[in-house]
Amino acid sequence: MLAVYRTLLYLYPTQHRRQFGEEMFAVFQDVWAEKKSFISQTMTSIREFTGLLKGAFREHLRDVAGAEGEVSLSPWRFTMHNGFRFPKATAVLMTLILAGVVVAIKKGEDIANSLPQVSEPVAPIHPMHLTLLSPIVVLFVGFWAAGLIGGTVLFAVRRSKMSA
């Protein structure tokens, strides 16, 4: 069991392992030594290995997002750190982009209305192309939106870390 614990410590980032690895192992040795019954050993194993997995995940997350963007893990939910602040610059930028998109749509409608409605189709469109087109567009828009959200969150987390 001690060997398994020592191996699982490698899940932690190197810096954390160097700083606390030996100490954690020594404490686990003490904890394990006092557990004599099968039930208490099983309970301890479950608690320790769950704690290690959660701890390692949290430390890696902290490496990516930084201390201020750290999230606290409860068993069932993610809670943003109290110190998290959404940067004002991002909110202003998002508002400007939204305004730009709305203006562009309005301009496009105006241009479309000003043109005569006599244009011929450029080429025949096969029905299969039409059925393929919408899933591709939906997929593209989905990936774009996911990327945008992820990028915005990371940006916000890093900005809040810098401004803290």
Added chain:
Amino acid sequence: MSFSDMSSQAMMEQLPLTEPVLLILLSLAGQPRHGYSILKDVERMSDGRVVLSTGTLYGALRRLLDDEWIERFEERETSRGRQAYRLTPQGRRNLQLEVNRMRQLTRLASLRAVKES
């Protein structure tokens, strides 16, 4: 805004503390302790309700060290030369703030509970 105002505001942003962190700080409030001793003391203080894993304990200790609420030193009295932890003055102040906040909350809850009954 003065430096002390900013400092206390930063402290308040970290409150309320989670129960494990509060118990760890309370454990260190009496005397410096090493990791195993903190685990046992937290278990004892909570009557066995809060049993920390080493992963949870050292995650909390690392964050408290980073925020300078606690400090780490080598325990010289023991032959193993273990690392021990103690509260910093800032950590003690923050713990006091949290205790005051909880005391106020408890007083309010008692008053309301009396009114309701």
